[in-house]
Amino acid sequence: MTGNLTAIEVSGLEKRFGSFRAVKGIDFTVGRGEIYGFLGANGAGKSTTIKMLCGLLEPSGGTALVAGVDVAKDPEGVKRKIGYMCQKFSLYEDLTAAENVEFFGGIYGLAEKRLRQRRDEAFELLELTGRRDTFAGDLPRGFQQRLALACAIVHEPEIIFLDEPTAGVDPIQRRAFWDLIYSFSAAGTTIFVTTHFLDEAEFCHRISFIADGVLVAENSPAGLKELLSAWRLYEVRAADPATLLPAVRRLPAVHAAALFGDTLHVMADAAAVPDRLFAGVSGVTAVEPVAPTLEDVFLHIAGKKS
Ligand SMILES: Nc1ncnc2c1ncn2[C@@H]1O[C@H](COP(=O)(O)OP(=O)(O)OP(=O)(O)O)[C@@H](O)[C@H]1O
Ligand SMILES: [Mg+2]
Structure with a gap:
């Protein structure tokens, strides 16, 4: 890592599926506490990039340091330091909200006492306390989204990756979700978020546009x-x-x-x-x-x- 103010450092990162290059050697850095928006059309390479940064997909070339860990060399090490909310966020619908968070906390290896404490903190923060015993499948979409976020943050990650977290959520819930993202950023957590909504991109500190696997612009909203x-x-x-x-x-x-x-x-x-x-x-x-x-x-x- 170039210093502890850098959260993500990507250089020449590439992903090939057979002969198809989905991500064509991209470079960028994200500072600690920054809200970094990753924008692009369908199929541009957003989810592929996120999965490489989260240690879920092996890069075909280049390097990515995430929280100081090389994603290619130590994918498991990366996973412990980050939270990831995937595009089709997957909750266990036949478990209650509380059980979902406990399940993910268990995966992250939290001890029982700490797990209960973190579960209650996350529920309080994300205003889910009243729904803790509701089956995830019975929750309205906006609550499911917040529950997926609770599962992603239960282990207090340094960096949160959100892949189109507000898709299918109404404007009021979207606004409330962004208020949460701001509060995480203010507390020093780095946010890497993809979105299709250009009005939401205005909320990011910096944005990059990806088109056909190539970064075509990167700047603050005002700079763009x-x-x-x-x-x-x-x-x-x-x-x-x-x-x-x-x-x-x-x-x-x-x-x-x-x-x-x-x-x-x-x-x-x-x-x-x-x-x-x-x-x-x-x-x-x-x-x-x-x-x-x-x-x-x-x-x-x-x-x-x-
Ligand atoms: N496992 C795979 N095998 C082959 N091609 C893939 C695979 N995963 C993704 N792709 C292709 O790579 C390209 C980038 O896909 P990706 O899912 O990263 O796009 P995206 O920007 O997240 O799009 P969306 O906005 O629709 O979520 C697409 O052309 C996609 O079809
Ligand atoms: Mg995607």
């Missing part, structure tokens, strides 16, 4: 938005925005345009005058400058690639 600072972003309204897209893209001052909800988001030369910019496109009902979101950044990066 700086990538768009050479242009001005406009929200364009029209009765049927999709039909305007080809004409808007042909405008000389327009760098990129994409559908964004029921509007168009258009990146144009900063010097262009908005009133004149869209004058030649019929059907535009309103034009308003807006601040870029991470979704705009993502579209920009994805567009550059194709």
